[in-house]
Amino acid sequence: MTSWLSIRTWTRENMRRSSRYSASGGSRGTSNCPSGRTFVDTTRIADDSFASVILVKVNFVEVLSKELSRERWDRDTSVALGTATDPYQPIEGQYKLTRGAIVELGASKTPFGIVTKGPMVMRDADVLQQASRSARVTVCVSVPTVDEDAWRKLEPGTAHPRQRLRAVRALRRAGIRAGVLMAPLVPGITTSRRLVESTLAAIAEHDAAFVGANVLHLEGGTRDHFMRYLAKDFPSLVAGYERLFAHGAKRVPKTYSAAVHETVRELREALGLSEKRFE
Numbered sequence: 001m002t003s004w005l006s007i008r009t010w011t012r013e014n015m016r017r018s019s020r021y022s023a024s025g026g027s028r029g030t031s032n033c034p035s036g037r038t039f040v041d042t043t044r045i046a047d048d049s050f051a052s053v054i055l056v057k058v059n060f061v062e063v064l065s066k067e068l069s070r071e072r073w074d075r076d077t078s079v080a081l082g083t084a085t086d087p088y089q090p091i092e093g094q095y096k097l098t099r100g101a102i103v104e105l106g107a108s109k110t111p112f113g114i115v116t117k118g119p120m121v122m123r124d125a126d127v128l129q130q131a132s133r134s135a136r137v138t139v140c141v142s143v144p145t146v147d148e149d150a151w152r153k154l155e156p157g158t159a160h161p162r163q164r165l166r167a168v169r170a171l172r173r174a175g176i177r178a179g180v181l182m183a184p185l186v187p188g189i190t191t192s193r194r195l196v197e198s199t200l201a202a203i204a205e206h207d208a209a210f211v212g213a214n215v216l217h218l219e220g221g222t223r224d225h226f227m228r229y230l231a232k233d234f235p236s237l238v239a240g241y242e243r244l245f246a247h248g249a250k251r252v253p254k255t256y257s258a259a260v261h262e263t264v265r266e267l268r269e270a271l272g273l274s275e276k277r278f279e
Contacts, residue, residue: 054091061100068108078136079105079112088118099124106131113138113277115181117158119167125174132176138277139178140212141168145190146202153233154186161199165206172207179210179277182264186216187244187252188237191260197267204271211273213264215257219250 067073081087087098098114102124105112112135114121121128121139131137145151146161171178180203185191190199203211218226223245231238244252251257268275 082115088120111136169206182213184216
């Protein structure tokens with residue numbers, strides 16, 4: 001499959017609903033990447049192409065700066081970076097759009113949070129420190145599991161889980177509020193008590209300020225891509241997933257989700273970890 005790069009510009013109208021890197025998996029290509037839906041919405045291509053495509057909005061920082069300067073900009077609401085696609089895709093090393101966004105948000109005293117799987121976030125410790133002096137700044141590093149086999153199968157192309165945890169520790173030592181999101185927890189693969197406990201223990205060892213968790217949810221292009229992946233690599237789980245996500249459900253039943261979250265809560269408290277993302 002040929003990789004391609006699309007360079008785009010932004011308008012004010014699509015700013016709040018788009019991502020700097022409208023990549024659906026991008027160079028990471030994780031099996032459960034939520035940006036599969038973004039890719040399908042943007043390109044109308046409903047196949048596995050999203051793992052090899054990245055769309056770059058090159059004027060993101062410029063448009064953001066203009067928006068932040070508007071009198072009606074709401075500085076009481078936190079801005080989220082990385083909810084659809086990772087703001088630290090490897091190509092960020094070239095474009096530095098996330099770094100530019102941090103500078104602009106800090107200068108405008110706008111609170112913000114970052115969600116990423118990329119240790120590259122450590123590169124921006126200096127501007128994160130500066131921004132945190134004038135606004136609430138939170139960095140959430142995604143580490144669903146520290147299990148080697150699960151990581152290789154579910155997150156090919158991503159940094160090693162313990163490398164991500166080292167990034168958390170480095171940010172904490174730099175005075176930045178950084179923690180971990182165990183997301184997504186994948187039913188039948190990373191939801192066992194043993195794996196959850198080992199991951200939480202590793203998180204505690206790396207001084208995370210907080211740890212949260214979410215169970216996998218599937219929709220649109222993400223669902224189609226993941227179910228094809230499951231049939232190939234975990235065929236014995238397909239029937240169970242068809243029950244969990246029956247009738248087009250995007251999320252697992254509440255009883256299942258509650259049981260997983262209770263396991264996380266119990267083990268988190270035993271290790272003295274906090275769930276509070278914001279202070």
